[in-house]
Amino acid sequence: MPTRESAPLGAPCWIDLQSSDIDRAAEFYDALFGWTHEASAEEYGGYVMFHSGGKPVAGAMPGQPGNPYVNVWTTYLATADADATAEAVPKAGGQVMMEPMTVPQQGRMAMFLDASGGVVGAWQPAEHKGFGVIGETGTPAWFELVSKNYDAALPFYRDAFGWDLATLSDTDEFRYSTGKFGGEDLAGIFDASKALPDEVPSHWQVFVQVDDTDAAIARVRELGGAVLTQPWDTEYGRMAQVADPNGARFMISGPVAA
Missing domain, CATH: 3.10.180.10 (2,3-Dihydroxybiphenyl 1,2-Dioxygenase, domain 1)
Known part of the structure; x- marks a missing residue:
């Protein structure tokens, strides 16, 4: 690891x-x-x-x-x-x-x-440097701003945090950019203006890596959490949105099911 x-x-x-x-x-x-x-x-x-x-x-x-x-x-x-x-x-x-x-x-x-x-x-x-490991099973693997104002978010992160932005997709159906650091994509910004309900603001969401998305969401239910979206396959993995027993939401991401 x-x-x-x-x-x-x-x-x-x-x-x-x-x-x-x-x-x-x-x-x-x-x-x-x-x-x-x-x-x-x-x-x-x-x-x-x-x-x-x-x-x-x-x-x-x-x-x-x-x-x-x-x-x-x-x-x-x-x-x-x-x-x-x-x-x-x-x-x-x-x-x-x-x-x-x-x-x-x-x-x-x-x-x-x-x-x-x-x-x-x-x-x-200072003494606390942040993550000791990322991108491995059971650790945070991706970080994404789900934004209702994509055009404002991009220059903000460029100017306030020095992001080197790269456009992943810029179509009416899917607009997405990544923040590149030393040539590596480490975070994303998703245009969710057509996807989020009015009452849900822009927000950051974290993806935690698992070995098996379907097994993980079954375990979420066993432990008293909730499955908010059924798993779906993408070229980046099989994902699902879940919540802990208190309602805190996060994403699970694992390999695409065979």
Whole structure:
């Protein structure tokens, strides 16, 4: 299992979950993906770290009272300077939701609303470098902005996070671009303006790699989660959208069924 020492600047480097029932969530993800979890010291507010094969892959924290942003996975992009990123975001058409703050010893973080209305985090690493492994079974494998304003999202991520954008498809039926880092595609932006209901905003979604998509969604049901879309095959794998027992949504991706 290849390790990852750090993420390229601007690329997804971490995900975490705001959960209404963190114990139930931890039990679910451990059983589904073979993760192990470890609670942090009290100074970190009950933050839980998930590991796969001993490497960090995700985090979770208790939802705060009165905060409607709960049972949601957040994607964080790597930055060398969270304060500089916070200055760049409004200039690129976004908004600062949470000013940069220091997590003692671990790094510095901020939260933003991108120009298309999607929530995204930024992480400036110190001791915590982000993912220890990605793209392997049981680990995050892809990160995608599902955007209701694709034309605003593209320049935002280029200007605020330095993305090198590549057009994967630009037809009326399917518009999709990727962020390339060192020549490697590490994230995507999907034009969902015709797909999302009015009440659903732009949002980031994470894909977790599995060996067998159908077996994984059967396990989701056994563990009290929900299958939100039936699996479908693409040239990139067999995918399905699911939710944990508290309602947090994420994607599962595995090989195309034989």
